[in-house]
Amino acid sequence: MFLDNYLAARKHELAAGTHTLHKTTANYLKAFFKADLRIDQITKQKARQFKTDLAGGLLSYVSKRPQELSQGTVDGHMRNARTMFNFAIADDMLPLNPFKHLCQTILVDKEWHYITADDYNKLVNASPASWQLLFALCRLAGLRRSEALHLAWNNIDWEQNTILVISKENWKTKTRRSRKVPMCPELQSILAAADPGNPVVAEVIIEGLSRNNLWRDFHKIRETAGINEYKKPFQVMRKSCAQDWADYNVPVNSLHIWMGHTKLETTMNYYLKASKLEYQRAAETNFFKKECANSVQKPIKDSS
CATH class of the missing domain: 1.10.443.10 (Intergrase catalytic core)
Incomplete structure (x- = not known):
């Protein structure tokens, strides 16, 4: 019930694509926690197990096109879940967010294709x-x-x-x-x-x-x-x-x-x-040019 109310409340706040992603996350949550489980019974341990099952493909049957989820996609669903449960806290339905520390920041692969x-x-x-x-x-x-x-x-x-x-x-x-x-x-x-x-x-x-x-x-x-x-x-x-x-x-x-x-x-x-x-x-810059110039030994004058 909470997830349905959340999606209905944010339908006009979120962009259509973002709302669809949140709906997908909600479907995964419903499949794992079951419809009759109260949200105040979701512990950090259960939230962590949800992430494990999601990453392991145990909830893939929820999707119309079952496929292995990348780490980035899993983290995205965990961020969505955290956002949803933050709303529950704001509505005084929960004291703490069980998904708070499960949204890891992943290393970003910066080697994308540059369009010349x-x-x-x-x-x-x-x-x-x-x-x-x-x-x-x-x-x-x-x-x-x-x-x-x-x-x-x-x-x-x-x-x-x-x-x-x-x-x-x-x-x-x-x-x-x-x-x-x-x-x-x-x-x-x-x-x-x-x-x-x-x-x-x-x-x-x-x-x-x-x-x-x-x-x-x-x-x-x-x-x-x-x-x-x-x-x-x-x-x-x-x-x-x-x-x-x-x-x-x-x-x-x-x-x-x-x-x-x-x-x-x-x-x-x-x-x-x-x-x-x-x-x-960087390859064309001589970082020690000034120091090298100052360290050049001056010729010794002939005192004879």
């Missing part, structure tokens, strides 16, 4: 116009896929060269917050060429793109472009954009805002890595 200019151009050249706009907004402005698909022409500020990412009546941003993102000259040219010419038009920029077959169509484009398959293509486009900004010495607090992250740690831990440019700069 060559890869980007190959994708664009193999794409129809609508896909070219999608790739440009994700790779050159760091927009999320859903943000790019819902972006309207009246969200473009041509005077300031910025993009306003903002929730709409039928769609909400992931964080429910609005933000402004800079437009680089290349993106300005791409959007200007597609601009219908009416500065107040509210129609979306990307039209004629089938969202139901998005992944199927993307992989066809990727194969035509001759690019190897890699994980989470639109997310790594965002990451590649953030990396470019960082390499141009954009302050991390600005990156955090432009990427639309709730926490600065997300930008630091998941989006940035030591780039080839930084390795090159």
Whole structure:
């Protein structure tokens, strides 16, 4: 009953995708703890056993597509459970959260695939116009896929060269917050060429793109472009954009805002890595040049 009430109460607070993830977590909790178990009877030991069974695949039958869960996915469900039970504490239903110390911070693999200019151009050249706009907004402005698909022409500020990412009546941003993102000259040219010419038009920029077959169509484009398959293509486009900004010495607090992250740690831990440019700069820097210059022995004058 508590889980059902929680999901109903947060249906309009959470983004649709996030609410679906919480619903999946709730289904796992119901399967393990059974419907007749009171939440004040869930101890830390039982919560820990829930995590063990979830990671071990003993609850896989709950999913429509049973599969082994990664450590990151398990930790995500544990964070969701912690959030749910924090609400129970706020409602005076529990004194302590049994999931509080079970949401481990996992080590993040930073070796994601960087989308080079060559890869980007190959994708664009193999794409129809609508896909070219999608790739440009994700790779050159760091927009999320859903943000790019819902972006309207009246969200473009041509005077300031910025993009306003903002929730709409039928769609909400992931964080429910609005933000402004800079437009680089290349993106300005791409959007200007597609601009219908009416500065107040509210129609979306990307039209004629089938969202139901998005992944199927993307992989066809990727194969035509001759690019190897890699994980989470639109997310790594965002990451590649953030990396470019960082390499141009954009302050991390600005990156955090432009990427639309709730926490600065997300930008630091998941989006940035030591780039080839930084390795090159370090390799070309003589850190002891000054000290070496000062330590050069002066020639001894002949006193004869």
